[in-house]
Amino acid sequence: MNDKLLVVGSVAYDCIETPADSADFILGGSASYAALAASYFAPTMISAVVGNDFKDSDIKRLTARAIDLSDVRFDSSKPTFFWRGKYHKNFNSRETLDVRLNAYENFVPQLGKDAQGAKYVLLGNISPEIQAATLDLVKAPQYVILDTMDLWITTAAESLNNLIKRCDLLIVNDSEAKLLAGTQNIICAGNELLKSGAKTVVIKAGEFGAMLFHCEGFFVVPAYPITSLHDPTGAGDSFAGALAGYIAGAGKVDFETIKNGMLAGAATASMTVESFSCYKLEQYGIDEINRRREFIKNISKI
Amino acid sequence: MNDKLLVVGSVAYDCIETPADSADFILGGSASYAALAASYFAPTMISAVVGNDFKDSDIKRLTARAIDLSDVRFDSSKPTFFWRGKYHKNFNSRETLDVRLNAYENFVPQLGKDAQGAKYVLLGNISPEIQAATLDLVKAPQYVILDTMDLWITTAAESLNNLIKRCDLLIVNDSEAKLLAGTQNIICAGNELLKSGAKTVVIKAGEFGAMLFHCEGFFVVPAYPITSLHDPTGAGDSFAGALAGYIAGAGKVDFETIKNGMLAGAATASMTVESFSCYKLEQYGIDEINRRREFIKNISKI
Numbered sequence: 001m002n003d004k005l006l007v008v009g010s011v012a013y014d015c016i017e018t019p020a021d022s023a024d025f026i027l028g029g030s031a032s033y034a035a036l037a038a039s040y041f042a043p044t045m046i047s048a049v050v051g052n053d054f055k056d057s058d059i060k061r062l063t064a065r066a067i068d069l070s071d072v073r074f075d076s077s078k079p080t081f082f083w084r085g086k087y088h089k090n091f092n093s094r095e096t097l098d099v100r101l102n103a104y105e106n107f108v109p110q111l112g113k114d115a116q117g118a119k120y121v122l123l124g125n126i127s128p129e130i131q132a133a134t135l136d137l138v139k140a141p142q143y144v145i146l147d148t149m150d151l152w153i154t155t156a157a158e159s160l161n162n163l164i165k166r167c168d169l170l171i172v173n174d175s176e177a178k179l180l181a182g183t184q185n186i187i188c189a190g191n192e193l194l195k196s197g198a199k200t201v202v203i204k205a206g207e208f209g210a211m212l213f214h215c216e217g218f219f220v221v222p223a224y225p226i227t228s229l230h231d232p233t234g235a236g237d238s239f240a241g242a243l244a245g246y247i248a249g250a251g252k253v254d255f256e257t258i259k260n261g262m263l264a265g266a267a268t269a270s271m272t273v274e275s276f277s278c279y280k281l282e283q284y285g286i287d288e289i290n291r292r293r294e295f296i297k298n299i300s301k302i
Numbered sequence: 303m304n305d306k307l308l309v310v311g312s313v314a315y316d317c318i319e320t321p322a323d324s325a326d327f328i329l330g331g332s333a334s335y336a337a338l339a340a341s342y343f344a345p346t347m348i349s350a351v352v353g354n355d356f357k358d359s360d361i362k363r364l365t366a367r368a369i370d371l372s373d374v375r376f377d378s379s380k381p382t383f384f385w386r387g388k389y390h391k392n393f394n395s396r397e398t399l400d401v402r403l404n405a406y407e408n409f410v411p412q413l414g415k416d417a418q419g420a421k422y423v424l425l426g427n428i429s430p431e432i433q434a435a436t437l438d439l440v441k442a443p444q445y446v447i448l449d450t451m452d453l454w455i456t457t458a459a460e461s462l463n464n465l466i467k468r469c470d471l472l473i474v475n476d477s478e479a480k481l482l483a484g485t486q487n488i489i490c491a492g493n494e495l496l497k498s499g500a501k502t503v504v505i506k507a508g509e510f511g512a513m514l515f516h517c518e519g520f521f522v523v524p525a526y527p528i529t530s531l532h533d534p535t536g537a538g539d540s541f542a543g544a545l546a547g548y549i550a551g552a553g554k555v556d557f558e559t560i561k562n563g564m565l566a567g568a569a570t571a572s573m574t575v576e577s578f579s580c581y582k583l584e585q586y587g588i589d590e591i592n593r594r595r596e597f598i599k600n601i602s603k604i
Contacts, residue, residue: 090486184392186509187527207488208510209522220511220524220601225489259604299522300602302561 001117001140004043004068005248007035007241008134009124009147010104011048011072012081016276018231019089023276027058029081030124030147033237036278037268038122038245039065040286045115047134049073051080051103061282071115075103091232109134122244123167124237125149128159135166143253147171147240153180161197168253170198171240174205186211202243202262204236210262216255221262222299224270224292231276235269238281242268242289267292303419303442306345306370307550309337309543310436311426311449312406313350313374314383318578320533321391325578329360331383332426332449335539338580339570340424340547341367342588347417349436351375353382353405363584373417377405393534411436424546425469426539427451430461437468445555449473449542455482463499470555472500473542476507488513504545504564506538512564518557523564524601526572526594533578537571540583544570544591569594 009031015024031048038044045068052075062069084098109130119142123131128148135144146167152160153176164170170193178184181192186203190213193201201213205223212219246261247253267289274280311333317326333350340346347370354377364371386400411432421444425433430450437446448469454462455478466472472495480486483494488505492515495503503515507525514521541564548563549555569591576582583591 092486184394185529185531188529191529205510208507211527218527218601219604221604222522222524222602225513225520227487227490227493229487256604263604297604299520300524302521302523302558302565302599 001119002114003120003248003251004045004114004118005038005120005122005244006045006047006115006118006138007031007038007122007124007244008047008109008131009034009126009237010081011046011050011054012083013053014233014277015084016231016233017086019087019091021230021276026277027061028083028233028277030126030237032062033234033272033278034122034124034147034241034244035062035067036065036281037238037241037265037272038248039067040268040289041242041245041264042120042248044068044245045071045118047071047109047111047115049075049103049107051078052076053079065282068114070112071110073107073110075107078102078105085233087232091229104130109137111137119143120244120248121145122240123147123163124240128152128156128163132159132163132166135163143168143247145169145171145240145244145247147236148176150176150179165197167199169200169202169258171202171204171236171243173236174203177201177203200258204239206235209266210239212258212262214255214258219259219262220300221259221266222296223266224296226270226274228274230274232273234278235273238272238278239265239269263293263296264289266296303421304416305422305550305553306347306416306420307340307422307424307546308347308349308417308420308440309333309340309424309426309546310349310411310433311336311428311539312383313348313352313356314385315355316535317386318533318535319388321389321393323532323578328579329363330385330535330579332428332539334364335536335574335580336424336426336449336543336546337364337369338367338583339540339543339567339574340550341369342570342591343544343547343566344422344550346370346547347373347420349373349411349413349417351377351405351409353380354378355381367584370416372414373412375409375412377409380404380407387535389534393531396534406432411439413439421445422546422550423447424542425449425465426542430454430458430465434461434465434468437465445470445549447471447473447542447546447549449538450478452478452481467499469501471502471504471560473504473506473538473545475538476505479503479505502560506541508537511568512541514560514564516557516560521561521564522602523561523568524598525568526598528572528576530576532576534575535578536580537575540574540580541567541571565595565598566591568598
């Protein structure tokens with residue numbers, strides 16, 4: 001057993017168009033965003049697959065943050081998972097223009113000994129089948145965090161519901177929570193998810209922060225007030241990564257630790273969205289994360 | 303001069319249909335909701351007009367809260383302002399089925415000596431023309447709070463913008479703030495409103511609480527987590543009323559007082575929406591308001 005955080009999810013290349021800018025073949029995917037965020041708080045490993053077009057410079061970006069890539073498979077027969085998306089005017093909505101599973105098509109997760117012994121696991125956003133198959137390989141996970149999205153709620157409800165019961169903390173955004181719980185009241189949605197088998201629930205609400213539904217109480221972390229939204233892609237993955245990293249780094253899973261993990265998540269996600277990929281986050285690093293954590297801590301103080 | 307709060311706005315009869323219930327000819331209108339909320343924090347006066355159908359029992363509801371009705375005109379030739387509305391499934395949207403100005407058609411505000419000397423004024427939601435005409439009658443207002451809605455932003459922009467410059471605190475909800483400021487980022491919207499002439503801005507965001515944009519800093523108050531939404535009508539008016547009442551009651555207008563006023567607003571609004579009209583608020587009163595204030599204070603504590 002080890003105190004590292006194992007991050008499961010996609011490593012991808014994204015082509016993104018926003019109202020103000022565009023970028024091609026930038027490092028994306030839930031595991032990349034989550035692991036880069038987590039790396040500021042705990043030693044982090046990724047389980048994923050990349051293809052024959054994966055760039056050395058992107059390997060270096062991950063290893064520069066001391067992320068352990070021993071469980072990232074290399075598929076020489078196919079390109080890396082690819083996503084092309086466009087944000088509409090004012091970031092009101094986003095459209096997937098192209099998505100290609102590529103290396104993920106027949107991906108069967110395998111874990112080395114180190115990853116098998118991980119105490120802390122973040123099942124970042126990817127199909128519940130891959131999430132479950134990877135979790136099966138971890139021998140004695142102590143705390144499992146599950147992130148998902150509306151696609152899996154509507155297309156893989158049964159697998160997802162089974163997986164939720166195996167996890168310790170479920171992360172969804174506000175519209176996903178309402179969809180999954182079948183109610184439009186966000187507080188009822190959180191409570192319903194607890195009743196239906198989730199042990200602890202975090203509901204992300206973008207510019208309004210995030211809510212924690214925990215057996216010991218209710219908690220709200222406000223969002224860091226950003227004025228320079230550049231690309232919202234990966235905000236949720238970064239939030240989940242920093243939260244999971246904080247918990248693994250603290251080696252504790254109590255109510256107070258989760259609250260502080262959400263603070264870390266809110267600070268980190270606010271930096272992710274200020275650039276494409278994680279460029280701003282990597283550039284500014286822990287000092288700015290800490291400054292934003294302190295700022296957020298004081299926003300609601302009265 | 304006196305320390306009373308003068309509440310300007312509508313006194314109305316509402317017929318409301320929600321997904322679960324309906325009610326006919328219940329006391330509504332921005333001034334009713336705001337004054338009932340404010341009455342828990344400061345002596346409150348209303349400037350409004352009612353018609354020939356206004357019930358003694360509703361006068362008693364207001365005077366039971368010691369609300370001064372000397373500036374409520376009685377128009378014997380017309381009925382009270384009337385609104386019929388319907389909330390759709392899950393309270394996702396609401397529709398106005400009928401609206402009749404009635405007594406407000408040719409209403410010219412007049413104020414008695416006491417109201418003319420009010421230090422604190424809440425211009426509750428009604429046309430900017432009536433708001434401005436009433437404010438003109440107050441001799442030396444010390445702190446003026448302005449609440450408005452999307453209708454006036456789109457149909458009376460010039461009057462509204464002129465009025466904003468005469469006020470000390472502007473209250474709008476998140477979509478109104480974005481509409482008024484012409485940006486989809488809520489933080490940018492708040493900052494833009496400050497730049498364009500508002501001295502202080504509060505943006506209400508329903509289940510996500512409210513944000514304060516003040517020259518001394520930024521503040522977020524979370525919403526009280528309610529699970530029994532019965533009728534959202536008047537939530538914003540109650541929030542504004544309690545905030546204004548708190549400020550008048552404290553006799554101070556500094557940053558800390560406004561923060562505490564928002565706490566009072568959040569607690570009070572959460573009670574308003576648990577029943578039609580203000581029945582729950584009037585039933586539970588200050589003890590429950592205080593309990594919810596304490597609860598909200600601790601929600602974000604870390």
